[in-house]
Amino acid sequence: MEKLRKAQLLQGNQACAIAALEAGVRFFGGYPITPSTEIAEHMAAELPKLGGKFIQMEDEIGGMGAVLGAALTGTKAMTATSGPGFSLKQENIGFAAMTEIPCVIVNVQRMGPSTGGPTAPAQGDVMQARWGTHGDHPIIAVSPASVLEAYELTVKAINFSEKLRTPVIILLDETIGHMREKVELPAIETLELYERKRPSTPAEKYLPYETDETGIPEMADFGTGYRWHVTGLNHDETGFPTGKTDVIEKQLMRLLTKVEKYQEEITLYKTYKIEDAEYLFITFGGTVRPAMEAVEILRKEGMKIGLFQLQTIWPFPEEIVQEYCKDKKTIFVPEMNMGQIRGEIKKVVDNKEKLVGINKINGEIITPQEIVSKVKEVANKC
Amino acid sequence: MAKIVINQKWCKACGICYGLCPKGVLDKDDTGKVVVKNPDACIMCRICEEHCPDYCIKIGG
Amino acid sequence: MLKDIEKLLRQDKMPHIWCPGCGNGIVMKAMLEAINSTGIDTKKTVVVSGIGCSSRATGYMNFDTLHTTHGRALAFATGVKLAKPELNVFVVTGDGDGSAIGGNHLIHAARRNIDINVVMFNNNIYGMTGGQYSPLTPHGKFATTAPYGNFDRAFNICDLVKGAGATFIGRGTVFHTKVLTEMIKGAIENKGFSFVEAVSICPISYGRRNKMGTAPQMMEWLKENSVPVKAASKLPPEKVAGKILVGELYKEEAPEFTQKYDELIARFQKGAE
Numbered sequence: 119m120e121k122l123r124k125a126q127l128l129q130g131n132q133a134c135a136i137a138a139l140e141a142g143v144r145f146f147g148g149y150p151i152t153p154s155t156e157i158a159e160h161m162a163a164e165l166p167k168l169g170g171k172f173i174q175m176e177d178e179i180g181g182m183g184a185v186l187g188a189a190l191t192g193t194k195a196m197t198a199t200s201g202p203g204f205s206l207k208q209e210n211i212g213f214a215a216m217t218e219i220p221c222v223i224v225n226v227q228r229m230g231p232s233t234g235g236p237t238a239p240a241q242g243d244v245m246q247a248r249w250g251t252h253g254d255h256p257i258i259a260v261s262p263a264s265v266l267e268a269y270e271l272t273v274k275a276i277n278f279s280e281k282l283r284t285p286v287i288i289l290l291d292e293t294i295g296h297m298r299e300k301v302e303l304p305a306i307e308t309l310e311l312y313e314r315k316r317p318s319t320p321a322e323k324y325l326p327y328e329t330d331e332t333g334i335p336e337m338a339d340f341g342t343g344y345r346w347h348v349t350g351l352n353h354d355e356t357g358f359p360t361g362k363t364d365v366i367e368k369q370l371m372r373l374l375t376k377v378e379k380y381q382e383e384i385t386l387y388k389t390y391k392i393e394d395a396e397y398l399f400i401t402f403g404g405t406v407r408p409a410m411e412a413v414e415i416l417r418k419e420g421m422k423i424g425l426f427q428l429q430t431i432w433p434f435p436e437e438i439v440q441e442y443c444k445d446k447k448t449i450f451v452p453e454m455n456m457g458q459i460r461g462e463i464k465k466v467v468d469n470k471e472k473l474v475g476i477n478k479i480n481g482e483i484i485t486p487q488e489i490v491s492k493v494k495e496v497a498n499k500c
Numbered sequence: 501m502a503k504i505v506i507n508q509k510w511c512k513a514c515g516i517c518y519g520l521c522p523k524g525v526l527d528k529d530d531t532g533k534v535v536v537k538n539p540d541a542c543i544m545c546r547i548c549e550e551h552c553p554d555y556c557i558k559i560g561g
Numbered sequence: 562m563l564k565d566i567e568k569l570l571r572q573d574k575m576p577h578i579w580c581p582g583c584g585n586g587i588v589m590k591a592m593l594e595a596i597n598s599t600g601i602d603t604k605k606t607v608v609v610s611g612i613g614c615s616s617r618a619t620g621y622m623n624f625d626t627l628h629t630t631h632g633r634a635l636a637f638a639t640g641v642k643l644a645k646p647e648l649n650v651f652v653v654t655g656d657g658d659g660s661a662i663g664g665n666h667l668i669h670a671a672r673r674n675i676d677i678n679v680v681m682f683n684n685n686i687y688g689m690t691g692g693q694y695s696p697l698t699p700h701g702k703f704a705t706t707a708p709y710g711n712f713d714r715a716f717n718i719c720d721l722v723k724g725a726g727a728t729f730i731g732r733g734t735v736f737h738t739k740v741l742t743e744m745i746k747g748a749i750e751n752k753g754f755s756f757v758e759a760v761s762i763c764p765i766s767y768g769r770r771n772k773m774g775t776a777p778q779m780m781e782w783l784k785e786n787s788v789p790v791k792a793a794s795k796l797p798p799e800k801v802a803g804k805i806l807v808g809e810l811y812k813e814e815a816p817e818f819t820q821k822y823d824e825l826i827a828r829f830q831k832g833a834e
Contacts, residue, residue: 145644167829171643171822176669180636183629183666187609187640190627191648195640209630340625340641341648343604347620349628358574358620510575514582514764519777549563550738551780553586554576558563 121305128301130268130294131198134224135160137272138196140306142313143222144170145195147184149177149203152236153292154226157198178203182210182223189219190348192339194276194313198224201234201243204250211285212251213350215373218283218327218335220314222275225287226295227403229481238481239292241403244458247287248432254370256377258282258384259432261289263406266301268294271386271429277312278384282376283334289431291454293404293483317344326357327369333376377433385438386429391417395424397493398446400439400463402428404483405452411486412452416493423493428459440466450493452476452484502542505558508533517548517557566593569603571623578617580688582768582776584735584761588682589618591738591759592651595745606649609638611658613689614763615682618653632663635670638677646819649749650676656683656697660718664696671725671754675818678748678755681718684763692766703770719758723811728753730811732790734760736783740807747809753817760787760805 146161165172175181188195204225229235247259262268279286317336326346338344351359352366399409451460513532527537606624610616612631619626642650687693694704729751733741748755762779790808
């Protein structure tokens with residue numbers, strides 16, 4: 119049986135912060151923003167007790183910069199923010215992708231655009247998580263649907279970032295971030311943790327962006343004599359800028375394919391009452407709970423409906439989603455945005471007519487009743 | 501006599517060295533790059549070495 | 562001397578990209594001289610830069626080097642220093658990178674008194690983009706975006722960082738190389754936030770547009786228009802007005818940020834015993 123800790127009452131943001139510390143994060147650079155601030159507060163209180171460092175920077179951009187500086191010294195580093203701050207961090211997230219610096223960015227989504235609704239839930243940053251920074255780049259994003267998942271997926275996110283040397287985004291939302299519930303966390307000794315690979319070659323032979331079949335270069339900690347150069351400019355294996363088009367293309371293609379290569383390992387999802395399902399919900403994050411309740415209500419009324427929960431949002435698990443959509447009469451996609459995930463499913467589903475969005479952007483969560491009535495409305499037409 | 505080592509490969513012909521040399525030791529060639537014209541006059545003040553932006557001049561070897 | 566600092570230069574990357582007569586090579590040399598003469602551990606030295614002409618210096622200096630995003634060098638450097646306080650951390654920035662887009666990080670790093678040595682290469686212009694005015698372009702001077710003369714008033718950047726809390730401030734020029742090297746040495750020796758303004762020359766994108774002549778003539782201008790700060794106090798005000806004051810401008814003792822943080826950690830560790 120899985121080893122669990124004693125039950126405790128935890129908030130999603132708190133669970134995320136606890137997970138980060140237990141997964142070895144020892145640096146947090148951030149800036150206060152609702153609804154993510156509890157993560158920074160927890161880090162400020164706990165990091166010094168563990169010999170780690172917390173800094174409240176002068177702005178969101180600085181928070182992201184400090185995280186990347188710390189990560190280069192060999193420290194696992196994280197920041198947390200919400201929409202407006204996530205917008206500001208994008209340039210440095212691109213820097214992390216380009217220079218392959220492991221880091222984790224928690225975005226506790228709130229209503230947008232702009233200042234929007236600081237305490238109102240939304241899931242409108244799905245596309246920003248993917249394409250917020252300029253240029254083609256790899257990204258990983260996960261989205262927890264409960265307090266326990268906030269813990270579990272934070273551990274995973276940190277592992278992914280260390281293993282693949284890439285920024286990983288945790289798309290929490292105000293619903294999960296601020297929700298308190300009873301959780302039994304897994305025992306610390308059961309956690310599988312991963313650390314970036316350090317150089318296996320001596321300093322004089324070190325090529326910072328040379329890779330073997332893993333596609334992931336070894337990373338020297340600053341201050342250990344490797345004297346390497348990190349730049350956001352196009353660079354070659356040595357890490358220094360290059361203008362050679364063939365070298366640039368090779369490096370950028372490696373950047374993109376290194377994440378694709380590990381997609382199977384990165385792809386996390388859950389299914390619920392799917393075995394006999396003729397209809398399907400596909401959803402994620404804070405909308406999973408009401409959709410599950412809708413499954414219960416609809417099944418009581420005789421509708422064979424199940425649920426597919428995306429835990430990994432990016433890279434989008436196209437093949438698996440395609441597989442689960444096959445043979446379904448209708449696929450309902452409830453989300454607190456106007457169809458950002460639905461658009462991704464549309465790319466892979468065999469018949470686009472089968473796809474129905476259930477969307478809400480007024481700052482309230484989608485209720486099970488709203489989901490049920492939309493499903494009935496559509497099903498009755500069929 | 502001071503040993504003056506010039507790395508012409510890095511020289512960009514800015515003229516700072518021969519412009520600042522107090523003794524007329526350095527001069528330019530027809531591309532504007534530095535050449536040693538009068539090594540005997542060098543007093544090893546190193547003004548040229550310190551002010552060369554391109555790391556081209558070493559005085560005293 | 563050049564032969565002493567060659568080991569600190571990535572010679573295979575030379576010649577550098579800077580224009581003929583650009584002062585950046587001279588400032589970088591002063592940095593290497595200062596680092597060499599203080600004998601700090603070069604394996605434990607990190608140089609961080611932003612974006613712009615000056616920020617390309619990190620590519621040529623043989624340490625762990627970090628060429629970051631525009632204006633953000635100090636934010637990254639803060640992360641490096643706080644995560645690993647035993648490292649010697651330098652920031653190379655320009656007048657645009659450091660005082661405009663990076664101005665917020667500059668004042669706050671100074672306020673914290675974090676032990677980072679900032680060398681601001683001040684050539685009074687955005688050089689990399691071809692000569693636009695910066696917050697340190699003097700009033701009335703010309704730039705591609707100030708074709709009728711600059712309306713803005715310039716910062717006195719050393720006064721600004723003093724007001725923000727820096728504990729060592731010095732100024733040198735690419736003509737006054739010995740002073741410049743001494744100031745960077747002073748920055749290294751100060752355990753706190755140190756700021757050195759290195760007044761540089763940009764003959765191509767600033768000098769030409771402002772009819773300042775060739776690189777040697779701009780050097781001559783620096784010589785004529787600078788006054789050692791110690792001498793300035795004994796001169797009548799009219800002799801000092803409008804001049805560049807060179808030398809140590811400010812020094813004070815104050816608690817250093819990463820040291821205070823380490824004391825906090827030690828307090829917890831003691832409590833655990």
